[in-house]
Amino acid sequence: MIAEIGLAALWLAAALAVLQMVSGGFALRSAEGAPNPMAIYARPAAVVQAVLAVLAFLLLLYAFAITDLSIKLVATNSHSMKPMIYKLTGTWGNHEGSMLLWVGVLALSGGLLAAFEKRLPERTMGATLAVQGFVALGFYAFLLLSSNPFERLPVPAVEGVGLNPLLQDIGLAIHPPTLYAGYVGLSVAFSLAMGALLTKEVNPNFARVMRPWVLGAWVLLTFGITAGSYWAYYELGWGGWWFWDPVENASLMPWLAATALMHSVSVLAARDALRTWTIMLGVLAFSMSMLGTFLVRSGVLTSVHAFAVDPERGAFILGLLGLYIGGAFTIFALRAGAVAEGKRFSATSREGALVFNNVMLSAILAIVLLGTLYPLLTEAFDVRVSVGPPYFNPAAAIFAVPMFLVMAVGPLLRWKEDKPARIQFEMLLVAAVLIAVIALVSFFGNFPLLPLLGLGLAAALAVAAVLPLKGRKLTRVPVATWGMVLAHFGVAVSLFGMACEGAFTQERLAAVAPGGTEQVGDFAVTLQSVTPVAGPNWTAIEARLAVSQNGGEPVILAPQARNFWSPPQATSESALLTRWDGQLYAVIGNQAEDGRWQIRVWWKPFVTFIWYGGLLIALGGVLAIAGRVKVDVKRRKATAMGDARRADLEALGAAAPVPAE
Amino acid sequence: MSQNRLWLWLPLALFAFFAGLAGYMLTQEKDQFVESTMIGEPLPEFALEPAFGGLPGAARSDFVGGKPRLLNIWASWCLPCIAEAPQLEALKAQGVEIIGIAIRDRPEDVANFLGQYGNPYTRIGSDRISEVQLAIGSSGVPETFVIDAKGVIRYQHIGDIREDDVPVLLAELEKAQ
Numbered sequence: 082m083i084a085e086i087g088l089a090a091l092w093l094a095a096a097l098a099v100l101q102m103v104s105g106g107f108a109l110r111s112a113e114g115a116p117n118p119m120a121i122y123a124r125p126a127a128v129v130q131a132v133l134a135v136l137a138f139l140l141l142l143y144a145f146a147i148t149d150l151s152i153k154l155v156a157t158n159s160h161s162m163k164p165m166i167y168k169l170t171g172t173w174g175n176h177e178g179s180m181l182l183w184v185g186v187l188a189l190s191g192g193l194l195a196a197f198e199k200r201l202p203e204r205t206m207g208a209t210l211a212v213q214g215f216v217a218l219g220f221y222a223f224l225l226l227s228s229n230p231f232e233r234l235p236v237p238a239v240e241g242v243g244l245n246p247l248l249q250d251i252g253l254a255i256h257p258p259t260l261y262a263g264y265v266g267l268s269v270a271f272s273l274a275m276g277a278l279l280t281k282e283v284n285p286n287f288a289r290v291m292r293p294w295v296l297g298a299w300v301l302l303t304f305g306i307t308a309g310s311y312w313a314y315y316e317l318g319w320g321g322w323w324f325w326d327p328v329e330n331a332s333l334m335p336w337l338a339a340t341a342l343m344h345s346v347s348v349l350a351a352r353d354a355l356r357t358w359t360i361m362l363g364v365l366a367f368s369m370s371m372l373g374t375f376l377v378r379s380g381v382l383t384s385v386h387a388f389a390v391d392p393e394r395g396a397f398i399l400g401l402l403g404l405y406i407g408g409a410f411t412i413f414a415l416r417a418g419a420v421a422e423g424k425r426f427s428a429t430s431r432e433g434a435l436v437f438n439n440v441m442l443s444a445i446l447a448i449v450l451l452g453t454l455y456p457l458l459t460e461a462f463d464v465r466v467s468v469g470p471p472y473f474n475p476a477a478a479i480f481a482v483p484m485f486l487v488m489a490v491g492p493l494l495r496w497k498e499d500k501p502a503r504i505q506f507e508m509l510l511v512a513a514v515l516i517a518v519i520a521l522v523s524f525f526g527n528f529p530l531l532p533l534l535g536l537g538l539a540a541a542l543a544v545a546a547v548l549p550l551k552g553r554k555l556t557r558v559p560v561a562t563w564g565m566v567l568a569h570f571g572v573a574v575s576l577f578g579m580a581c582e583g584a585f586t587q588e589r590l591a592a593v594a595p596g597g598t599e600q601v602g603d604f605a606v607t608l609q610s611v612t613p614v615a616g617p618n619w620t621a622i623e624a625r626l627a628v629s630q631n632g633g634e635p636v637i638l639a640p641q642a643r644n645f646w647s648p649p650q651a652t653s654e655s656a657l658l659t660r661w662d663g664q665l666y667a668v669i670g671n672q673a674e675d676g677r678w679q680i681r682v683w684w685k686p687f688v689t690f691i692w693y694g695g696l697l698i699a700l701g702g703v704l705a706i707a708g709r710v711k712v713d714v715k716r717r718k719a720t721a722m723g724d725a726r727r728a729d730l731e732a733l734g735a736a737a738p739v740p741a742e
Numbered sequence: 743m744s745q746n747r748l749w750l751w752l753p754l755a756l757f758a759f760f761a762g763l764a765g766y767m768l769t770q771e772k773d774q775f776v777e778s779t780m781i782g783e784p785l786p787e788f789a790l791e792p793a794f795g796g797l798p799g800a801a802r803s804d805f806v807g808g809k810p811r812l813l814n815i816w817a818s819w820c821l822p823c824i825a826e827a828p829q830l831e832a833l834k835a836q837g838v839e840i841i842g843i844a845i846r847d848r849p850e851d852v853a854n855f856l857g858q859y860g861n862p863y864t865r866i867g868s869d870r871i872s873e874v875q876l877a878i879g880s881s882g883v884p885e886t887f888v889i890d891a892k893g894v895i896r897y898q899h900i901g902d903i904r905e906d907d908v909p910v911l912l913a914e915l916e917k918a919q
Contacts, residue, residue: 361753368757375764395768403761410754418747454760457767671871 084152084231087140091181091231094133094188095221101126101191101214108207109279116203123210124195130217131192138172138185141230145172148241154178154230156238162618170254176378176394177230179257183374184220186258186265190294191217194269200290202282209276216268219401227397256312260305260332264370266298267339274363275409283356283420288349289713291363293706295346298366299339300702306332307695315655320666320683322582322691325473330453331373334446338366341442344435352496354423354432358439364413368406369446375402376453427498434491441484448476478531485538488572489545492565507548515541528584535580542573561708568701575694581663581687592677602684604665605629609637611669611678619645621654624669624678628658640669664688778879778887778898785813785893786877790867793842794849796856800841800867806893810918812838812911813887814863815875817845818855820883822902829903830862836912842866845875845883886911890918 104122111117342362426432519537546569609625621643627635640656658665663686670679789801842863888897897914
């Protein structure tokens with residue numbers, strides 16, 4: 082029954098999406114002031130749809146929890162002997178389940194928007210909900226017509242096939258749902274942008290409604306990418322933290338667009354400038370999310386993330402992509418010219434700096450997009466290429482370096498117009514730190530250019546990030562400003578980790594007999610023994626490495642080479658020794674013929690700062706949301722009180738005072 | 743439409759280009775195999791130990807002189823290799839000399855496999871670390887190469903040999919004469 086109820090809920094939700102779309106569309110046809118009677122269904126339809134879609138997802142979750150092997154998806158992706166946590170995460174560790182999760186979050190955010198957002202004019206809200214319903218409808222169609230997660234097997238399977246062992250990891254429990262929620266948050270930004278464009282209501286009020294969605298999506302994406310990077314780092318056992326793999330790029334591109342959008346929407350909210358640009362980025366950010374889904378799911382690109390791919394599904398997603406993104410860009414081209422120009426500003430102003438960095442972010446986005454799609458382009462001419470770090474690193478750096486420089490001084494500038502001379506001292510301080518660090522590091526050794534620049538920029542940014550607090554009473558600094566300071570500081574921390582990893586990593590690859598010792602940096606690594614061990618659904622050989630730093634008390638590390646038996650696959654489980662100033666990363670390889678074992682050990686100074694920085698950036702975003710919500714609640718209370726007072730005055734027959742805004 | 747509004751169409755144009763390209767690529771046959779760039783090149787120098795007691799090992803010199811031969815990359819742990827075993831027997835029956843290279847294998851497993859599925863080989867070298875496999879540009883098991891009498895790699899067959907691949911390989915051997 083579970084599967085049937087789930088399927089019925091999905092069909093009903095799809096029907097409600099149609100209602101939401103049509104009813105929302107009627108709102109556009111309403112006369113000034115008088116709401117269209119047909120438009121009143123959009124909001125309730127969105128709310129009920131959210132309940133149904135979430136219910137469908139919960140039912141699938143339940144089917145995985147009890148390992149209902151009569152459902153095809155469970156039988157092909159789960160196994161009764163799997164630990165419970167991985168049974169649950171297996172729900173979204175496959176194509177159908179993850180698409181259902183996507184749709185569930187999409188419907189949920191549409192429902193939240195419909196239920197709680199009362200600030201927008203009803204026409205804009207109607208148009209927004211219509212777009213949201215239209216987007217949801219496409220994904221319902223995709224699920225129901227080509228990826229039904231509730232499909233039954235004619236005869237229940239005796240046992241499930243199991244989940245790809247690489248995915249049996251706690252990182253997977255949080256990483257995809259976080260990214261999905263982020264992507265979907267961008268879908269709300271997209272719907273709002275289209276709604277505002279259709280009704281030409283692109284103004285600060287609209288920006289204030291859009292901002293929490295963009296911020297929320299951005300926080301989730303930041304967190305998801307950070308977690309994903311750490312997962313790849315310790316689970317793949319290759320010792321790297323970013324591989325410029327198509328699937329990684331697919332998550333990075335929406336983040337870049339969302340970062341630009343978040344800053345642009347703030348300018349629109351605060352200064353009523355950058356109207357078209359904000360709309361453009363709103364469309365772009367969601368386009369990148371959908372493009373990522375397409376690249377990952379269609380299999381047009383080869384990636385280390387081997388998802389089960391299917392050209393037919395790829396064609397379906399491409400069709401949706403064409404419909405939504407092609408449609409949105411067409412409307413943009415037709416309507417954006419009619420949006421009144423926003424307020425002007427001079428080049429040396431905070432807006433100017435933000436625009437510059439928005440352009441830099443977009444340029445990096447273009448670089449990543451080009452590098453990701455280039456193999457697809459050359460393959461059309463039968464040339465196989467693989468684009469990797471030698472392209473991405475320097476090409477992205479060309480734009481990232483000026484971006485970091487402007488990021489250091491931008492927050493110090495005033496809105497609208499400013500004289501650089503006013504912040505002379507701050508600029509000189511940042512420049513001095515930058516040059517001093519680069520000079521100091523180059524004095525001690527010969528390092529590659531990019532890590533060297535990274536170290537200098539990281540130090541300069543760390544100083545610059547806290548400069549906006551200079552001369553201010555810290556208790557009176559708005560929460561949102563703290564958010565910005567923290568996020569910018571996080572960028573410096575992350576950059577420091579990346580640069581250190583690039584400049585100072587030491588690596589040792591050796592065949593070691595039990596009892597043998599290798600030296601990596603300050604660490605003496607002794608192979609004590611290699612023993613077979615067994616887990617719930619795998620067997621492994623485990624090396625016991627005694628690691629001693631500068632001859633100190635040894636610590637035992639136990640890297641494993643695991644063999645899962647359902648499905649059969651080998652994975653390398655790295656073992657990490659975390660110190661405040663870096664990580665020792667150990668992997669065990671094959672046994673050589675003479676009984677020695679291949680051991681690979683890296684010492685990576687400050688590598689953990691990459692992810693600490695990512696967390697700080699996300700936390701900064703959380704603070705920014707908290708700050709905005711606090712201000713909004715205050716403003717709402719004040720408006721409510723003002724309304725009440727006016728109503729009282731009117732009741733008394735006195736002339737109502739005109740509100741200030 | 744005025745000049746400065748033209749850029750508004752740019753995103754749509756870029757997107758249309760991408761959609762066209764992606765649509766075209768989706769309809770193309772996806773070729774997952776990596777072809778060796780060693781085709782037309784002489785075999786690199788190598789000399790491998792015997793993979794088990796029953797047959798001698800394999801070296802580059804074994805391919806030089808006389809007639810073209812097949813070089814079969816396989817392993818006892820590889821399931822498609824079981825599927826191609828009868829086809830290798832068929833090639834052997836046609837008088838083809840097949841030299842095997844067993845990848846990351848153990849002598850007892852090799853002997854077991856040959857006992858169970860037949861032995862079409864005249865020699866089998868043991869490549870414990872895929873050294874020779876990588877040197878000749880093979881990315882998986884099984885793969886089969888046509889080597890002419892001068893020791894030059896002439897043709898590569900990726901994957902297991904099916905029934906209809908047998909005449910193709912025979913023709914390639916003929917061409918390599």
